[in-house]
Amino acid sequence: MLAREALREFAEEQNGMLTRRQAVEDLGLSSGAVDNLVARGRLDRVAHGIYRYPHLPGMADEQYQVALLRTGDPDAALSHETALQLHELSDVNPARYHVTVPQPLRIRRSDNDRYVVHVQPLTARQVTWWHQMRIVTPAAAIEQCLVYGTPTYLLRQAIDQGQRIGSVRNDDATRLRAALETRT
Template identity: 30%
Template sequence: MLRDRTDSRAALWRTAAGQRGYFTAAQALEAGYSYQAQRYHAQHGNWLVIDRALYRFREFSDLPGEGDEQLVRWSLWSRGRAAVSHATALAVHDLGTANPSRIHLTVPRGFRQKSDAVILHRAELVDSDVEDRAGYRVTVPSRAIAECAADGDDQDVIDGAVAEALEQGVVTRRKLLYAAQSLGARAELGVERALGALS
């Protein structure tokens, strides 16, 4: 069934609006844009080409950003299989002083894509490990802290994140210890040290 151009744009716009203006070639195809039409819009500057088969409506690039637009982009790059994690998740939750130079993503073990712009961690996350944001998923604060401890991140970063998370009431000591135990001895040690520093 052929769609009217305005219907196609409206359908794609609705999808992109929930993803900060980003959309994939597959989503454009589903909205009614053939690959030839997609090429036309990209070549004429109607759509910004972000990556292979990844676009953004030009109008969204003119809006003031909330700082996490890149995370939506990487979620789409992973076809929704990645969750923002580790130090990047701490930054999303505004806990501590984590300021990673590259984006940390946790992906399933069989994930094959690669990029120098991201650091990939492989793990099978359960629903309680993640929360949904506008256009991407992120590990919950207790998991993010435990991930950083398991990776041997700077203890000062972990101490600050634990202190702020407890102060804000977004985690409990029990949840932190449970998350750390699930990631191993190194995570437990880092979290226990951070909790000990509060005494």
């Protein structure tokens, strides 16, 4: 298989994007080959070490894919207030992208103020998919936001909306409301 075809197939799984690390470690390309693909316009640089395959349709919300890819962890998931916003459960409007990884990571980049990386092992029951990206479930996002300090009115709104549309089970809604009332 040609490198270009392998890149395309890999990028298709991630909304048209991939990292330099994935190209080198998973696809066997050299770092120089990646640089050549960028120079020839076969890959577009989106962020440090993150590229878009230009011959695939992009997505309007590619910044969320970038947030996941920049962690370098395949088990990373969109979380906290970012997940609440994407699940459309409340009027929360996070100033930064929240991502949860199972193990501590050290990410050194100049744009770190745009991202919050939380460390929490997630079970399979706590994770779902949104536009080919891992994201915590509505109930897990509300739980995370309880601890994170999201305003109470936004969490009440999220629980009510989630229960109304069926994305938060009744027993979870009851448990989350009780936790919200006892939050200090």
